[in-house]
Amino acid sequence: xxxxxxxxxxxxxxxxxxxxxxxxxxxxxxEGKRPYLHALHAFNFEIARVRESVREPMLGEIRLQxxxxxxxxxxxxxxxxxxxxxxxxxTVVRFRLPRQSLVDLIDARIFDLYDDPMPSxxxxxxxxxxxxxxxxxxxxxxxxxxxxxxxxDAAGHAGVAYAIAGLLRAFPIHARQGxxxxxxDILAQHGVVRDDIVTGRGGPGLEGALADMRAIARxxxxxxxxxxxxxxxxxxxxxRPLALVEPYLKAMEKPDYxxxxxxxxxxxxxxxxxxxxxxx
Numbered sequence: 001x002x003x004x005x006x007x008x009x010x011x012x013x014x015x016x017x018x019x020x021x022x023x024x025x026x027x028x029x030x031e032g033k034r035p036y037l038h039a040l041h042a043f044n045f046e047i048a049r050v051r052e053s054v055r056e057p058m059l060g061e062i063r064l065q066x067x068x069x070x071x072x073x074x075x076x077x078x079x080x081x082x083x084x085x086x087x088x089x090x091t092v093v094r095f096r097l098p099r100q101s102l103v104d105l106i107d108a109r110i111f112d113l114y115d116d117p118m119p120s121x122x123x124x125x126x127x128x129x130x131x132x133x134x135x136x137x138x139x140x141x142x143x144x145x146x147x148x149x150x151x152x153d154a155a156g157h158a159g160v161a162y163a164i165a166g167l168l169r170a171f172p173i174h175a176r177q178g179x180x181x182x183x184x185d186i187l188a189q190h191g192v193v194r195d196d197i198v199t200g201r202g203g204p205g206l207e208g209a210l211a212d213m214r215a216i217a218r219x220x221x222x223x224x225x226x227x228x229x230x231x232x233x234x235x236x237x238x239x240r241p242l243a244l245v246e247p248y249l250k251a252m253e254k255p256d257y258x259x260x261x262x263x264x265x266x267x268x269x270x271x272x273x274x275x276x277x278x279x280x
Contacts, residue, residue, distance in 0.1 A: 002083055004090055008035035010083040011042035018045045020268075025240035025275050029143060036095065036142045039087035043067075043102070044135055046084050047109050051177075057113040064106050064113075071099050071106075095146040097138055104130050115178045117194065120185045121216065125160050132166070133159025139238035140231075149235040154227035157220040158242050158279070164217040165245045168210065168252060169264045175200065186212050202260050210259055214249050221245055228280045242279035244271060 002010075015038045016023045026037045047067060054060045070079045070089070080086045092099060108130035111118075118124050136155040141148065167174070167181045174181060175197045187193070189212070190205035197206070224242060231239060244266070251257070251264050266274075 002081075002086070004087070007083040007087040007090070008039060011035070011038040011087045014038075014042045014045060014084070018049075021241050021244055021271065021275075024268075024272055025237065025243075028240055028275060029237035033143055035087070036091040037139055039084070039091045040135065040138055040142065042084045043088045044105070044131075047106055048112070050109065051112050054113075060113040061110065064110060068103055068106050071102050091142065095142050097141055097146075101134050101138060105134050112179070115180075117180045117187075118183045121183045124164070124181065124183050124216075125220075128160040128163035129156055131159070132163035133157075135159065136162075136238050140235035143235050143238055144232065145234075149232050151227075151231045151235055154224050154231050154239070157223040157227065158239050161217045161220040161224060161245050162241055164213055164220070165248045168213055168217070168259075169248060171210070172260055172263065175260055182209055182213060197260075200260050206259060210252070214252065217245060217249060225280050236278070239279045240275050243274040243277060247274055 012023075012035065015026070019041055022041045023038075026034050026041070029037055047064065050060045050063050051057075054063060067085070070082075070085050071092075079089065088102075091097065092102070108127055111127060118127070133156045136159050137152055140151055140155060143149070171181075178198050180187075180194060180197060182192075182197075186209050187205075190208040192203060192205040192209050195201070196203045221242065224239070247266055247270065248264055251266065252259070256262075257264075
């Protein structure tokens with residue numbers, strides 16, 4: 001069985017490779033809290049990549065159930081043999097994190113396993129809240145030594161803004177996989193159907209649909225900014241990734257942007273500079 005230090009080191013390496021935006025943001029948190037943030041974000045990555053690691057949705061559901069059981073103390077086998085599960089469990093115990101929030105995150109990710117369309121904007125906001133917003137809130141609790149930082153509303157809006165920016169960045173990948181996160185009600189308003197996207201045809205309505213998505217992200221970003229006074233100083237590093245939302249959205253508004261083929265990223269130095277300056 002690996003020792004706790006090596007479990008946390010495994011999580012750090014995983015997050016640095018797979019989720020560099022949250023990794024660089026975590027370096028602005030107090031050094032003693034970083035391993036626990038890495039454990040939280042490594043868990044998130046493991047859950048988010050389940051679809052890519054299985055051949056069919058039912059196998060994905062089984063894998064998600066293992067994580068659900070691990071959090072609820074019902075997993076068969078030795079959970080401690082999994083370095084991410086072990087580090088997450090240590091983090092949950094140390095900071096008294098609400099296990100139900102982590103279970104809800106797993107449940108929300110069931111959507112990722114299938115090709116069902118996102119029905120509405122409300123559904124998208126709910127999905128983003130259970131995943132991205134929840135991570136910000138849990139990170140805030142870690143940074144506040146296990147106390148409720150009282151910034152749930154700010155975390156809610158911040159998480160939706162960050163999630164939508166991320167989904168828009170991943171739009172070409174999701175389209176190739178047959179996944180649709182743009183709500184059906186937005187697509188319908190612009191006369192876009194699923195086949196236009198998954199076959200790579202695009203069409204004139206797609207630009208408008210994606211512009212609507214960016215507008216929703218910005219609306220939540222603005223709401224998070226109006227709530228910045230509710231965020232205690234010690235919890236502020238949990239909100240740092242929000243600094244990348246506007247630069248990503250602006251990159252999608254350049255004349256040569258092709259949503260079905262253009263990957264959206266920023267030079268590492270620009271990311272670090274934006275994160276250092278802060279989200280607000």
